[in-house]
Amino acid sequence: MWKIRLVLEGGLTHTTNDVRSGSPGWADCRPSAIQRIEFPFVGIEDGKNVKFRLILAGMKEYNFFVEAVRGIVSGKTEIKGLWFLGKVPGTEKVTGFVIRDKILAINSIAGKEYGGFSTVGWKPGIVGEKVTSIIERSM
Amino acid sequence: MSRPAVNFLFNMGLSDVPCTNPAGDSNYLLLASGDYLVWRDSQQMGGDLLSGPSYPTVIPVSGSIEGSKLFVMDVSEGTYEQVPLAGNSGSSGGGNYRYVCCAWFGGATATVPFLEAYDDNTHSSWESKPLGDGVAANSSFRAICTTNALPGSASWSGTPLAGLYSRIELDTAALAGTKYLYWNMRHVLSDWMESWSTSDWYNTSLVLCVHYTYS
Numbered sequence: 564m565w566k567i568r569l570v571l572e573g574g575l576t577h578t579t580n581d582v583r584s585g586s587p588g589w590a591d592c593r594p595s596a597i598q599r600i601e602f603p604f605v606g607i608e609d610g611k612n613v614k615f616r617l618i619l620a621g622m623k624e625y626n627f628f629v630e631a632v633r634g635i636v637s638g639k640t641e642i643k644g645l646w647f648l649g650k651v652p653g654t655e656k657v658t659g660f661v662i663r664d665k666i667l668a669i670n671s672i673a674g675k676e677y678g679g680f681s682t683v684g685w686k687p688g689i690v691g692e693k694v695t696s697i698i699e700r701s702m
Numbered sequence: 703m704s705r706p707a708v709n710f711l712f713n714m715g716l717s718d719v720p721c722t723n724p725a726g727d728s729n730y731l732l733l734a735s736g737d738y739l740v741w742r743d744s745q746q747m748g749g750d751l752l753s754g755p756s757y758p759t760v761i762p763v764s765g766s767i768e769g770s771k772l773f774v775m776d777v778s779e780g781t782y783e784q785v786p787l788a789g790n791s792g793s794s795g796g797g798n799y800r801y802v803c804c805a806w807f808g809g810a811t812a813t814v815p816f817l818e819a820y821d822d823n824t825h826s827s828w829e830s831k832p833l834g835d836g837v838a839a840n841s842s843f844r845a846i847c848t849t850n851a852l853p854g855s856a857s858w859s860g861t862p863l864a865g866l867y868s869r870i871e872l873d874t875a876a877l878a879g880t881k882y883l884y885w886n887m888r889h890v891l892s893d894w895m896e897s898w899s900t901s902d903w904y905n906t907s908l909v910l911c912v913h914y915t916y917s
Contacts, residue, residue, distance in 0.1 A: 589917035590703030590810070628812035628917040632825045635710045635805075635910040638735055641825060646915070677813045677915070678866075683876045684703065684812050684917050 564603060567627060567647075572596040572689060582629060582645055589627045589684065596689045597625050602647060603701060604662065616701040617660055621692035622649030624685040626676075630661075648676055652690045659696060666698065705916045706809030706877075709733075712774050712785045714748070718799045721882050724806040736777040739910070741769035741889040744794045748773070748784035761895050768792035769889030789888040791856040798856040800848040802886040805912050811877040812915040817870050817885055819843055819863035822907040828865030831895075831902040838868035842895070843910075845887040849873050853886055860888060863910070872912065 567579040567587075571594050580588035582602075599620035605612050619625060630644040648659035650673055657676040661667045674681045711721050715729035726732035743757040752775055759769045772788035788803070789796030807815065819841065821830045834840035844860030846853050847870050853860075861870050872883040895903075 585705035587704075587917055590812075626812075626917075628915040629705070630913070630915050631705065632818070632911045632913045633708045634823055634825075635733065635912070636738055637823055637909065638710075638733075639823070640705070640708075641823075643825065643913075680813055680871075681875070682813050682915070 564605070566602075568601045568603075569594060570598045570601070572598060574598075582627075583642060587627070587629055592686075594686055596687050597622075598689050598692060599695070600625055600627070600647065602645075606666070614701045615698050617647055617662070617698045619647055619649040619659060619696055621652070621690075621694035622658075622688040623652045623690055624650040624688055626682055626685045628682065628684060646677070646682075648682070649688070649696060650685070651694060660698060703810045703812065703917050706807045706811065706914075708808070708912060708914070709806040711804040711806065712783075713787055713802050713804070714774075714783050714785065716786055716795075718787060718801050720801050720884075721804045721806065724808070724882075730804060731774055731776070731783055733774060734776075734778055738775040738777075740773050740775055740782075742771050742773055742782070744770040746771060746773065746782060746784075748782060748786070750782045752777070752780050752782065759889070759891055761891050762893055764893050766890050766892040768796075769891055770794045772887070772889070788886060790853070790858050790860075790886075793888060796886070796888065798852050798854065798858065799886060800852045801884055802848070803884065805872060805883045807877050807881050807883065807914070809877075810879050810916070812917050813876050814874065815872045815877065815883065815912050815914040817845055817847075817863065817872055818865060818911055818913050819869075820865060820909050820911065823909050825909065825911060828868075830905055830908065831898050832905055832908055833864040834862065838862050838864035841868065842890050842892070843887065844890060845870050845885050847872055848884045848886055849882075858886070860886075863887075866913075869913070876915075
């Protein structure tokens with residue numbers, strides 16, 4: 564839980580560190596190509612904990628980052644969101660999700676994906692796979 | 703690109719010079735736990751004791767004026783420490799100055815960092831009177847990014863700070879590594895603030911923060 568599972572070229576897998584930690588590990592991994600990324604998490608639906616799984620697949624490139632704020636006076640850092648993004652092959656479109664206290668779907672153009680601003684840290688995907696950007700219930 | 707350390711420093715000197723040490727130097731004071739930022743009238747002087755008289759800013763009879771002086775309330779020293787270059791030429795000492803307020807980032811980010819203001823430390827709302835009462839343009843706090851250049855004019859105006867949609871970028875792109883980012887800021891007082899309640903004026907929940915990303 565709270566770790567991203569990368570399915571890589573050739574079926575190998577890689578799991579990141581806990582994304583809530585100060586070192587999520589996305590920036591440190593150097594995959595030759597990502598087939599899909601999966602992120603299991605627990606949400607609240609009708610007052611009950613429900614397991615979900617975020618899946619991005621078939622993207623030209625993938626990105627992940629943690630959004631945080633740090634108070635100038637308090638000096639405390641608070642995580643505000645977890646961003647999962649993919650560039651759709653053959654288009655300038657970026658799709659994906661932001662997990663905050665609610666989940667937001669991202670549909671943007673490349674270079675404007677973060678509230679109108681660009682992001683760095685993209686990693687290569689495998690073009691030709693079925694393009695998928697979903698959040699599903701998991702068992 | 704682990705979560706970068708972030709330090710906040712304020713130039714206590716009269717020289718418009720960059721910070722040389724993320725822990726503070728002969729000009730820059732590192733904001734410590736328990737310290738506060740406050741604007742005071744021109745009668746307040748750097749070195750005044752926090753336990754002594756305080757001289758609050760004054761609302762103008764008509765129009766708008768700028769809060770005279772920005773101070774760090776240095777709790778560990780028990781004193782007001784002035785940030786003399788803060789604000790524009792309407793303040794006591796401010797003007798076309800670049801190296802005033804500083805955020806030192808200890809590593810890379812995934813996006814450009816922002817400076818923002820919120821009602822409180824949940825960083826989720828910006829509806830209070832000082833932040834514009836729901837109208838960002840009326841926020842009494844204005845800031846301008848000076849990481850890469852001077853404000854450009856001694857009478858610089860700045861961007862009203864109010865939440866997620868009225869904020870300033872502290873650089874032009876995501877940070878590639880360790881970097882000092884700078885801004886100047888001012889506090890605008892207007893005649894219409896006279897209608898505020900005491901609790902609006904003595905709102906101590908307001909927060910300034912940097913909004914950034916890492917992976």
